[in-house]
Amino acid sequence: MPTLTTIVLLTCSNVFMTYAWYGHLKDLESRPWVLAALCSWGVALLEYLLQVPANRIGHQVMSLGQLKILQEIISLSVFVPFAVFYFRERLTWDYLWAGLCLLGAAFFIFRRYWNADPV
Numbered sequence: 001m002p003t004l005t006t007i008v009l010l011t012c013s014n015v016f017m018t019y020a021w022y023g024h025l026k027d028l029e030s031r032p033w034v035l036a037a038l039c040s041w042g043v044a045l046l047e048y049l050l051q052v053p054a055n056r057i058g059h060q061v062m063s064l065g066q067l068k069i070l071q072e073i074i075s076l077s078v079f080v081p082f083a084v085f086y087f088r089e090r091l092t093w094d095y096l097w098a099g100l101c102l103l104g105a106a107f108f109i110f111r112r113y114w115n116a117d118p119v
Helices: 002-027 033-058 064-086 093-110
Strands: none
Touching: 002 033, 002 064, 033 064, 064 093
């Protein structure tokens, strides 16, 4: 259950993170960057309120490296739909290649977790 809770919290956290990092490029495009930064900090606070408990819960059953790779996978899984649907960016093969690289990273960092390699 800690793993599922971690995944759900990190996914929600990444929605806020992605918007905090990139949403101002569309929504506050004509506003001063200082205002965009302050608004982003406000959104980032919501992200941290989810991310910190997610990592604390996840660290009970995962290593630090596993948590980081999991976060990167979730981050790309949230970012791609955000870029395509919110920013209307074109989906390219590069997203697939990046995703495959993350799958490789997940395999290597989680293989002990899956008992594929006892070393």
